[in-house]
Amino acid sequence: MAVLGAGLTGAAPAPAEASPTAPTAPTEFSVLCTPTDPALDELSGLVAAGGRLYAVGDSGSDEAVAVLGPDCAVQQWIPVPVDPYDVEDMARGGDGRLWLSDTGDNRRRRETVALIAMSTDGSGGGSLHRLTYPDGPHDAETVLLGPDDVPVIVTKTFGGPSGIYRPEGGLTVHELAEPGPTPLEKLGELDLTALPADSGPDPDPDPDPDAPVSVAESLSRAVFTGGAVSHDGSVAAVRSYSHVHLFDVRGTSVGQALTGLPTESLVLPHQPQGEAVAFTESGDLVIASEARGGPLPPLLVLPDAVDRVRDSGVPAEGPQTEGAPSPDLSPGLVAIGLAVGFALLGGGMLLLRGLRRK
Structure with a gap:
């Protein structure tokens, strides 16, 4: 396994349509390395490039980006x-x-x-580019940049679908006003609450696609906390606290791919508050977590995640129109999910392990 090795090359034919598949159990993740610097206790964003890992914390610990070696040492x-x-x-x-x-x-x-641009050579160069949503404020923890350099932002929503936004007109990061603001436009919604129930280590060989999904499970896998695009631009990953969803981007854009269904959804190993995800040049997937007051958690790696999607034979569904109904999700379950989601927010209850403590 070449965790920080060379990039992938080669093109592939455009994908066809896919149907929902049940998330599979996390049997292939292993420990990459474990950070030791306490300043990484709120690690929230991760990039792998040039044989290095770049890590940043969130509010209160986001004044600098850490450059990590293969052993996670700063x-x-x-x-x-x-x-x-x-x-x-x-x-x-x-x-x-x-x-x-x-x-x-x-x-x-x-x-x-x-969006804040900065160089990786420590020269101090950078720029600020403000953005505005077309429909009011949103909380968002996920940004993706594909080969076209068009930034895609996915909002963090409890109890319903999340919005997918890009700069109006599909502007690239190089075309954003400085400091702006540049208006965003909504491409559609990412709604994975309707996926079939998770499959465990011994999944049902003949699962019922219409089996009900618990509200807690649908919320946990659809509260999005981070995203990444593979170095060859063929696969996008969007993670939640408990799952990672892999999308085939061949033949389409990142934003359009996210309006459809993932090629594969994986149950993640337990993390205290998992928010970071990145692809290495060799196509492995790395995930990281905040510590939540405990010991620094290790970075975990899934080998050959890009090849897993490219070779799966289950490519992503084409774009949906904004506001299209979610497949196989009854109005009753939608109502229950929304009611419970808003109750969690209003009452401060924690049904999901690893919810933010801000």
Whole structure:
């Protein structure tokens, strides 16, 4: 396994349509390395590039990006060139710069959010690009950058579908106003609450696709906390606290792929508060977590995640129109999910392990 090895190459034919598949158990993840620097206790964004890992924390610990070696030891801290409000994710652009997603808004009251560009050489160069949603404030912890360098933001929503946004007109990160703001437009929604129930180590060989899914399970896998695009641009990953969803992006854009169904959804090993995900150049998938007051959790790796999707033969569904109904999800379950989701927010109850403690 070449965790930080060479990139993948080659093109593949465009995908056809897919149907929902049950998430599978996390049997292939292993420990990559374990951080030791306590400043990484709120690790929220992760990028793998050039044989290194770049890690950033969220609000309160997002003033610098850590450069990690293969053993997770901090080799360098790179100051963020702009004072951020709440960085929640990070991606790498085609020019090699890091793009920090300053999009955290737990109370949903920010008039603008932002993307912050910064170099990886420690030179201090960077830029601020403010963004505005077309439909009011949102909390978001997921940003994805595909080969076209068009940033895609996925909101973090409890009890319902999450919005998928990009700069109006499909502007690339290089075309964003500085400091802006640049208006965003909504491409559609990412709604995975209707997937079949999780399959465990001994899944039912003949599962019932119409079997009910618990509200807690549908919420846990559909509260999105991080995203990444493979270095060859063929696969996108969006994670929650408990799952990672892999989308085949061949023949379409990242934003369009996310409006459909994932090629595969995987149950993740337990993490205290899993929020970070990244692809290595060799196509492995790395996930990381905040510590939540305990010992620093290890970074975990799934080998050959890109090949897993490319060779699966179950490519992603084409784009849906905004507002289209979710498949196989009855109106009653939608109502229950929304009611419980809003009750959790209003009452402060924790049905999901690893919910944020802000």
